Amino acid sequence: MPYGAVAAIAAMALATYLCRIAGVLIMSRVRITRPVERALGALPGSIVAATIVPIALRSGAPAIVGIAAAIVTMRLVRNELAALLAGLGIAALARALGL
């Protein structure tokens, strides 16, 4: 069909925007009770854990030591850039060493 690629990009944009607003629309109809509040409180860390743990295990040892180095650095100096650089440095080093 003509302009097919343009239509595909528009459809992707629409699908993505609907995802972005859907959570807010759904939650605006939900009463924030104590269990809902606890669920929302646990959700940010759960999203992170559910995202990075499978990626880390799939990417192997360099990813795992890099993530560990970033967390340790973060706890020590409380600076995201330092933690990112330490994590990337250790992960790159682990790869260079053939881990």
Place this chain on the structure above:
Amino acid sequence: MPDPLPRPTLTWEGCLTGARLMMPALPGIVVYGLAFGAASVNRGLTFGQSLSMSAIVYAGASQMVSLEMWRDVWTPAAIVTVAIVTATVNARFILMGATIQPWMRGAPVAQNAFNLFFLVDASWLIASRYRAEGGRDIGVLLGSGMISWVLWIAATAPGYWAGSLVAEPRTYALDLVMPIFFASLATSLWRGVRASALPWGVAAVVALAVQALVPGYAFIVAGALAGAITGALAREPV
């Protein structure tokens, strides 16, 4: 006594704070944008298509996945399929929106609709941490999302021009920027063994199980929901 439903504030200062907090994530966003631009030229997108996808979809993982499905001739069925796959990859935004909805209560609908367009993983995480530390200004979410949007588009263009010239990023572990950055930010979300270890652990285990059983990106949403339900069922902290 605090107002139970204070109107959320959105200020220019908050936007600037968000942009500043986003700085550590920007190198990763630029590298990812370059990689998308380079991949898109190899899959036959025009420059305008590549740039407009970055501008209006603005979700790296789903853009990369869509390139795997890119074709010269588009049928309506192929368009619907790429939209569904995009929604699956980006379903995590639904959960992210749910976590920030209590923050947005009382703000004008148009403002929230605009703000949410710029919602991405890193801006959401930065805003969540800022809010967990007592911040109120929702400009932090908008500012961090917008600076990332500008750089995402800006990086797509040179990536497209450079095409396959972009060097192998694995040597510098640049393919691991997002998980490592996520992990360092999540460190600040940790609320102790009692409040965090159980839901996060359940989320990780369920995500691993779903990843092994179901192809695609369903593992993120499945794991995150399992963690949230665990948090809801967990005993009230004393």
